[in-house]
Amino acid sequence: AAGQYGGNSDMTVDGMSIGHVIVGNAQIESKTDYKNFIGSYLHEMGHCMGLPDYYLYNGERDFEGLHGSGGYEMMDETNADFSSVSKLMLGWFKKEQISIYDPATSTQTFTLSNAQKENGNCVIIPCGKLENNYYSEFLIIEYTTLDGNNSRLKKDYWWENTGTGVRVLHVEGTINDNIGWKYWKYASGDNEATNNDNGKRFVRIIDDTDTDNLYHTGDVIDSAISGFKWYAEDGTQSIETGLKITVGEMTDDSCIITVSEK
Numbered sequence: 522a523a524g525q526y527g528g529n530s531d532m533t534v535d536g537m538s539i540g541h542v543i544v545g546n547a548q549i550e551s552k553t554d555y556k557n558f559i560g561s562y563l564h565e566m567g568h569c570m571g572l573p574d575y576y577l578y579n580g581e582r583d584f585e586g587l588h589g590s591g592g593y594e595m596m597d598e599t600n601a602d603f604s605s606v607s608k609l610m611l612g613w614f615k616k617e618q619i620s621i622y623d624p625a626t627s628t629q630t631f632t633l634s635n636a637q638k639e640n641g642n643c644v645i646i647p648c649g650k651l652e653n654n655y656y657s658e659f660l661i662i663e664y665t666t667l668d669g670n671n672s673r674l675k676k677d678y679w680w681e682n683t684g685t686g687v688r689v690l691h692v693e694g695t696i697n698d699n700i701g702w703k704y705w706k707y708a709s710g711d712n713e714a715t716n717n718d719n720g721k722r723f724v725r726i727i728d729d730t731d732t733d734n735l736y737h738t739g740d741v742i743d744s745a746i747s748g749f750k751w752y753a754e755d756g757t758q759s760i761e762t763g764l765k766i767t768v769g770e771m772t773d774d775s776c777i778i779t780v781s782e783k
Contacts, residue, residue: 523568541569560600567596570611573708577718586709587726589734591665591688593674600677602670605636605643605663606690606724609655618642621651628781635774637669646764646780648751656696658752662689664776686735687768687776689727691748720756742766743783
């Protein structure tokens with residue numbers, strides 16, 4: 522677990538004080554297998570840097586927050602790469618790695634680079650105005666692969682769907698500021714704000730099912746696919762985006778997508 526330090530915040534060394542403390546019991550399996558150990562501590566470091574859990578706290582059903590072949594994420598399973606959502610919120614992308622769809626231009630084509638490589642990028646479709654630091658509602662698109670930090674997925678989840686393709690994540694990144702204490706309004710565990718995880722959530726995946734929910738050349742992503750809608754006030758994903766995403770040519774390192782009016 523990771524938690525904010527509750528001690529003397531005035532105690533500093535070289536101008537630095539403790540922000541978070543990680544307590545862990547992840548096991549090192551052998552001299553050559555540190556996978557669970559590293560994954561567990563990277564997940565907790567994600568919290569220390571500001572990310573919420575993506576898995577669900579409601580015990581009435583499974584705890585997995587993002588299902589299917591496109592649902593692997595360090596803040597969900599602990600042993601996959603960070604998604605474009607995490608990298609965006611952590612400030613890891615350079616300016617040129619972020620493309621934003623402009624609704625004034627009805628049709629736009631983008632090239633997505635392999636998200637598991639250094640030049641991986643993303644495309645954002647905002648819901649109305651995009652707030653500073655992306656603390657608002659938007660769709661984010663990336664080309665995820667089984668390279669890099671995802672290279673063990675096929676082996677570790679041999680009984681599940683894994684693969685390479687385009688994934689679309691729905692983000693509600695609104696921040697609450699409680700007299701200087703800032704937190705994600707729709708993070709897992711805030712049952713009142715998220716309607717016990719059934720309403721608005723910090724992150725969801727489009728077509729959130731235990732299937733191959735990655736998209737490939739020739740696929741069209743629109744409102745016919747579950748979750749490809751904006752949130753209504755009641756927390757349901759029921760407001761039409763009026764858009765569609767068409768997946769074009771795919772190679773090992775890139776994929777072409779076109780965002781247009783439906």
